[in-house]
Amino acid sequence: MSAKERVLSGMRPTGRLHLGHYFGVLKNWVKMQESFECFYMSSDLHALTTDYEDTSKIDESTYEMVGDWITAGINPNQAVIFKQSKVLQHSELFLILSMITPLGWLERCPTYKEQIKEIKNKDLNNYGFLGYPVLMAADILLYKASLVPVGEDQLAHLELTREIARRFNNFYGNVLIEPKECLTNTSRLVGLDGRKMSKSYGNTILLGEEDDVLKEKVRAMFTDPLKIKKDDIGHPEGCVVFSFHKMFNRDYIKRQNECKAGSVGCVLCKKELMEILSEFMRPFTVKRKEVIADKDYLQKIIDEGNQKAREVAQKTMIELRAVLKF
Numbered sequence: 001m002s003a004k005e006r007v008l009s010g011m012r013p014t015g016r017l018h019l020g021h022y023f024g025v026l027k028n029w030v031k032m033q034e035s036f037e038c039f040y041m042s043s044d045l046h047a048l049t050t051d052y053e054d055t056s057k058i059d060e061s062t063y064e065m066v067g068d069w070i071t072a073g074i075n076p077n078q079a080v081i082f083k084q085s086k087v088l089q090h091s092e093l094f095l096i097l098s099m100i101t102p103l104g105w106l107e108r109c110p111t112y113k114e115q116i117k118e119i120k121n122k123d124l125n126n127y128g129f130l131g132y133p134v135l136m137a138a139d140i141l142l143y144k145a146s147l148v149p150v151g152e153d154q155l156a157h158l159e160l161t162r163e164i165a166r167r168f169n170n171f172y173g174n175v176l177i178e179p180k181e182c183l184t185n186t187s188r189l190v191g192l193d194g195r196k197m198s199k200s201y202g203n204t205i206l207l208g209e210e211d212d213v214l215k216e217k218v219r220a221m222f223t224d225p226l227k228i229k230k231d232d233i234g235h236p237e238g239c240v241v242f243s244f245h246k247m248f249n250r251d252y253i254k255r256q257n258e259c260k261a262g263s264v265g266c267v268l269c270k271k272e273l274m275e276i277l278s279e280f281m282r283p284f285t286v287k288r289k290e291v292i293a294d295k296d297y298l299q300k301i302i303d304e305g306n307q308k309a310r311e312v313a314q315k316t317m318i319e320l321r322a323v324l325k326f
Contacts, residue, residue, distance in 0.1 A: 005037070007146075007182070008148060009040055012044075013065050015061040017065060018206050022207050023189050024184070024189075025149075030073040034078070039080045042062045063298050066301065067298060071284055071291055086309075086310075089317050093317065094135045098131055101131075105163065109157070109160065143312055145177070146177055172320075175319050191240075192205070207284055214274070221240045224238060227262075234262065236260065239259070242269070244277070245272075249272075
């Protein structure tokens with residue numbers, strides 16, 4: 001085992017990533033690969049829990065997503081990039097852990113209850129959806145990851161992983177490692193309409209967005225509804241355009257004061273934001289075009305990552321089969 005602490009994290013392959021993903025997850029992944037042994041997974045089995053009726057886009061979405069990872073700075077020479085479904089030990093350990101996980105633990109999971117209540121356009125009354133925290137536990141425990149980067153909303157899942165590991169170890173012997181959380185900052189970037197940036201809301205700016213599309217999206221951003229004329233007193237704290245200035249503009253305090261004083265209008269404010277975002281995005285756009293154009297390169301990275309992941313996973317399963325007396 002490497003002297004470095006091991007990290008496991010993943011994303012469902014839903015296609016291209018946006019700036020919310022970049023600031024909320026990818027920047028942290030890029031930083032972590034410098035100090036830890038990182039395994040970054042395309043969670044295609046997890047995608048089945050909600051999108052089981054149509055799997056036709058999962059494979060292509062994986063290429064798009066992995067391309068964005070590399071665009072953001074994930075280095076396949078430093079981190080293992082792999083597909084969950086290509087490492088069969090995930091499914092094996094999921095099955096084993098599901099045998100010892102009490103049903104009540106899953107039914108009390110806050111995310112399960114929230115999504116059952118909120119997602120009305122899909123039938124989630126299936127075992128896979130109820131049991132996906134067990135699959136998540138299998139993902140983590142399979143690699144003996146000591147650290148898992150999570151947001152506060154995922155802490156309950158990680159605690160469940162630790163409970164499952166403890167239960168297994170109490171039954172069969174001290175084999176599984178209880179992982180610790182590595183809390184990540186929630187992205188402070190809102191969507192074009194002021195809500196959380198999300199594909200389901202259609203309010204995203206994609207990583208590597210083309211310049212003409214980027215500018216059109218800035219034009220469509222919500223502004224302060226009380227600032228109609230240039231010299232009207234502005235309220236930047238409630239303005240989407242200013243929230244982007246605060247994130248990307250080094251002189252955002254100056255812009256804040258100008259807005260409050262009524263010395264700058266929304267048209268100019270958007271125009272300057274277009275220039276700032278265009279400059280920020282340009283290197284991502286150039287790199288992404290190169291990466292996505294070479295599908296053989298992406299497939300090679302995934303294939304090599306699959307093999308590295310299988311080697312680690314198989315070692316864990318050999319230990320587990322031994323204590324299970326299989």
